[in-house]
Amino acid sequence: MPASTLPNTPAPRPGSPLKTATSASSLADILERVLDKGIVIAGDVTISVGQVELLSIRIRLLISSVDKAREIGINWWESDPHLSSRAQELVQTNQQLLARIDSLERRLAESQVPEPKPSLAEPERFAQD
Structure with missing residues (x-):
């Protein structure tokens, strides 16, 4: 129903600003x-020519406080090396x-002596039970 036909509601005057819930x-x-x-x-933005889709862009934007984001399980900035000094420290430790x-694997490989392979002239001996 238009506002002018509601009971006890005055009709808006021309040129007067509209009142909104957030005013x-x-x-x-x-x-x-x-x-x-x-x-x-x-x-979603899709650019097509005829029936051929040339470009498709999906946009998702979340605006919230840090506390609310943590509450819903979003905390990617804590592990992003470009945003967190602690994350950069963890990246360096991981590289070290x-x-x-x-280095340890190379040393281990160098220290191990290969086992001699059995020769064809000497038959393999199996333990018998």
Whole structure:
């Protein structure tokens, strides 16, 4: 029903601003609500010529506070080496450990003496029960 036909609702005057649910809210209130609850924006863009799809882009955007993101299980920034100094430290430690393992494996391979293969002239002896 249009607003002018609702009972006890005055018709809007021409040129007057529309009242919305957020008109009384400040930008800070809206931002606080979005960060507290989170918001997801999703969209797909497809470019086609005739029946041939040339480009397909899937866009997923999540806006939330860090606490809310952790609560829902998103914490990729903690392990991204470009964003976390601790992650960079772990990458360096991992590289050092891999180099050490490689060095130990080479030493082990050098220290092992290959077992002599049985010659054809000497038959293999099997233990009999």
